[in-house]
Amino acid sequence: NLLTKSDVFAEDKLFATLDSTTRNINFAGEKILISDTVGFIRKLPAHLVASFKSTLNEVRESDIILHIIDLSHPYYEDHLRVVDDTLKEFDSEHKKEIKVFNKVDSVEDKSIIEYVRNKFPGSVVISAQKGINISALIKAIEKIIKDEFVEEELTLGIEQTKLASQIHDLAEVTSVKYNHDTVVFKFRANKENAEKIKKLISKA
Incomplete structure (x- = not known):
């Protein structure tokens, strides 16, 4: 919503949105499509398989993957690994990816911020809700567009x-x-x- 200036329903709740949404925007002088997909989890419930297949199709067709991780969640690294493993399983790990650690404003242990920056070079730490460090995310996307x-x-x-x-x-x-x-x-x-x-x- 922040990048596309949209108001698609969003909630801090598992499966709050079940459909991929795509928006056409002008970004860094380029016309691009941004798709917001269903999240990845282990042992997906049967009634969500169709939505997840739609997500995989979006990933296969993408040029850049913005991997959004909730940094305030105690098991954020487990969530991150689930996505990385799934991308490998579907031969999409070679795609250009930016790991975006969101909700930095809700992280109590600030040492985690430096930890993820060191462990995941090229990642960006932001708060979409508070608008923190969004310019760094935009620059990271622009660099990939320019280079690739x-x-x-x-x-x-x-x-x-x-x-x-x-x-x-x-x-x-x-x-x-x-x-x-x-x-x-x-x-x-x-x-x-x-x-x-x-x-x-x-x-x-």
């Missing part, structure tokens, strides 16, 4: 419609210019997808 996304241009034959469709699936196409027998695409994608597109073209 590239802009490319390529030319396809007018008949290569299948390849054009694959480019649309893998990247944000920013412009298309039609010539007599060619099409010039400009697109923006993360480096992984940009490499996939190059391989597709080399095989075409």
Whole structure:
């Protein structure tokens, strides 16, 4: 809600929200989608399996994972491991991730803050409710966007419609210019997808 300036229902209660919500926002000069998913837990109740599958689909399609951890919870490290193990299980641990330790304002033992900063380099400690250290979170996201996304241009034959469709699936196409027998695409994608597109073209 803080990043998207939304008012989606949120409550400090397990399974207060059961559906993933997605918002389209302008962030650091880029149009991006932010999805808020159902949390990960061990031994998921049967009636929540469908919601959790939706969460996994969102994770698979994401470029950046913001892993939100309730730092005020006594078992926050156990919760963190559940998510990390699940990401590995579904081959998503390679994705760019920022561990965001939330509710710092509710942490009584302040030594925990320094502990997580040392143990999890690149993590950010915030309070979404109090607005503490949000600028650091925004900078961390901006850095990944800047470092991991590239802009490319390529030319396809007018008949290569299948390849054009694959480019649309893998990247944000920013412009298309039609010539007599060619099409010039400009697109923006993360480096992984940009490499996939190059391989597709080399095989075409």
